[in-house]
Amino acid sequence: MKFYNSMIMIIKKSKNLDEIHSLAPDFVGEKEWFFLYWIAYIKLINRGRISTPELCKIIPISQQTISRRILELEEKKYLNRSAGSRGGDLELTPKAYVHLENVFQNLQHVFSSKSCVEQFHGKLKTGMGEGAHYIKKKNYLKQFKSELGFEPYFGTLNVQVNPDMYEFLNKQLKNFKQTIIQGFENGSRTYGDVVCYFVTIWSENKPDDKVPGALLLIQRTSHKPFVCEFIADECLRDYFPIEDDDEVFFEFRKC
Amino acid sequence: MKFYNSMIMIIKKSKNLDEIHSLAPDFVGEKEWFFLYWIAYIKLINRGRISTPELCKIIPISQQTISRRILELEEKKYLNRSAGSRGGDLELTPKAYVHLENVFQNLQHVFSSKSCVEQFHGKLKTGMGEGAHYIKKKNYLKQFKSELGFEPYFGTLNVQVNPDMYEFLNKQLKNFKQTIIQGFENGSRTYGDVVCYFVTIWSENKPDDKVPGALLLIQRTSHKPFVCEFIADECLRDYFPIEDDDEVFFEFRKC
């Protein structure tokens, strides 16, 4: 239980108002925390005085509420307004930074634990055959076999994931096990490196039949955003079987 | 302006409700963000199913509101509840992690900018003379002179800062310029290393007369928490002059 304490800077509300004040005269709620966060961030880029109408343009609350919130937080010693009225220079106290830092540290834990999202999914789409074009090259093929442990089927499985998932996936990629297939030159054309991530793939049809494969990041292709290309040692379309717009699931294999 | 965008995941409210829904059907407010944050953190330590009454013990909101919030966030595709009712296993979607990560990244900016708090202050207190005891040792004295550029006055200035400031100061210390004075043995006793941070010190009396000095972290002393010991090349008590409980200000010299 004490483990949770650092996370919760908001003491559980009680029916008795006096009790709140004796327990937490400097109570900070969600809204107040965000206000401090906004101010801290704004101070990074805009040092100096900011008026409440200016803040109002940036922060999604009204000028009146901003004014009230500043007064409250000043009262509770989270803010100092060095200059008098007329665009006073807001400053967060160390007390405020301690609150921001608590959340920051917890978020560090969240994002440093690699597997905060374990499964990804998307819809099967028909690719342009670009991926297949690459895979067929003997030079790549040899490396696939040695690096991935299988000789891939001559075609890629194109899975379109939603933008948020794609964004998150991209940011998390660095945490996952990868291998790089070296590029090469073939007369006139240059074939770039291919980054492969080790994944397992499955479909709704056979949720317990997870097939090992690889997610490819072909460096030089202009592959559409939000589409991931996968390879495996057989034709997954036939294996599962699946068709366009069917849901495809995948997860990264542990390092 | 576009610089601000990543910070604001809460679209400014509008009078027209329809407008909100067309602009941001998946609006996440402060409370909702914190809810996702709490769930993310709880999932780190307690993988598996959690019931709403259990969450209620941890999160400072009622079971009813937790239930309602889960439904809302499920509706907006921030949460998935894999199992049916009866303690369903909550899971954040990548969309939710993107929101958490935005705030996380902004906090990284806040805390990586070294000088988010520039000035510290506290009240002058009379020390136990422990600091002075150390400074008098010739072995330390020599090093102070070479490392700090001055021969310190035979006594430390003890400044008591409030707990929040002390906590924040401690966490931020690693960002500041320091030098280590090597410890030594003197027959029976061992004198530990002393970490010195380069600071400037001033008082309310002479706000423009900032005196260079050093903040000492004497490794082996059991110096009271929340008290910082400073040295300078003269007796600061007489120089300013200041007495017990007077406010003393200090800031770290830039690297």
Add this chain to the structure above:
DNA sequence: ATTACTAGGTGACGAGTAT
């Protein structure tokens, strides 16, 4: 211009309770 007070309307919270 700015800050901040008052007043009024609304949305959110939690108690009680059905399922």
Add this chain to the structure above:
DNA sequence: TATACTCGTCACCTAGTAA
């Protein structure tokens, strides 16, 4: 046990406006 509904209350937010 659990989840989630209804409903009364209240806190909070914004508009208007004073200073």
